[in-house]
Amino acid sequence: MTTTRLCLIRHGETDWNTERRLQGHTDIPLNARGEAQARQMAQALKNTQLSFDALYTSDLKRAADTAHAIVESMGLTAISMEALRERHFGGLQGLTIQDAPVAKPDIWQAHISRQLDHELDGGESIAQFALRVEKALTAIQQKHAGQTILLVSHGGTLDMIFRLASAQALSAERVASVPNASLNWVIHNENGWAVERWADTSHLDGLALDNVDL
Template sequence: MTITRFCLVRHGETDWNAAHRLQGHTDISLNARGLAQARQMARALKNIQLQFDVLYTSDLQRAAKTAQAIEELFDTTAIPNAALRERHLGALQGLTTDEAPMREPDLWESHLSRNIEENLRNGESIQQFADRIKTTLIEICKQHPGKTILLVSHGGALDMMYRIASNQALDAEKAVTVPNASVNWISHDGLAWKVNSWADTSHLEDLSLDNLDL
């Protein structure tokens, strides 16, 4: 049985994370804490002598700059992949969780209800998002069977990967946290996905924020 292992890392903190502002595809950089978290995460992977075969990252800079900490410490080069981006949150992007229910009450209610067909006005529905993430994981799996893949992405994207690996329904309430700069493991044995461990933040010096972009 060939087991392909994925080490999934969420990007470090941004100012928009701290402000509870929905990012989606908006290309926000890491703040000072986020850069520190990225370095702490990379050092932790180095300390456990992680052996990985390839490094992928979302092309959005908050993920790419998190991956950069790994690139520098492991002397490797990340492969950017736009399909690893966060969900596009349409008209909700740029709004805080306080502003959204006032400015877009109907969309916000639909968003909170996890209506899987709602695209949030020119954004991406949960179903479309799930299809994108699943297709991307399968493609990477086929390219690197039996390998260990290190992958830097986003809170909503990693939550979706958890749902895929655990067979959690797309419209079910969130079951796990995905903190900034957390380390998470899933695997595929050629037949099925499995969640191996989740939301490890033991390498971080301070508390880490959970994801908002669902």
């Protein structure tokens, strides 16, 4: 049986994370704590002494800079993929989860009720987002069958991969925690995808923020 193993990493903390602000495609950098988290995560991966065959990252700065800590620590080359970006939240991008229900009540309601085909006023629907992530994940798995891969991305993107690997419906309420700089493992074999371990933050100093991008 050929088993492909992926270690999925959410980017380190940003100021918008601390403000509970929806980032989406907005290109926000890591803050100082996020940079430290990235270094701690990279060291933890190095300490496992596992051999990783490739490193993929979202092209957004917060993910790419998190991946760069792995590049510096382990000497891997980061492969940038736009398809690994967070969901585009349209009219909700830049709003906090406190302000959004007041500023954009109709769009917010569509968002929290997980209307699968609603594009959030110029954004990306859940159905479109899920298809994008699944295509990217399948392409990586097929290219690296039987290998161990690192993938740095975003909370919403990793939630989509969790749903795929655990057969959770897109319309269901989110159950997977995706903390900043967490390590999350999925595998693929002849039986399809499965979640191996999830939301490991044991390598971080202090608590990491969970994902607010539902």
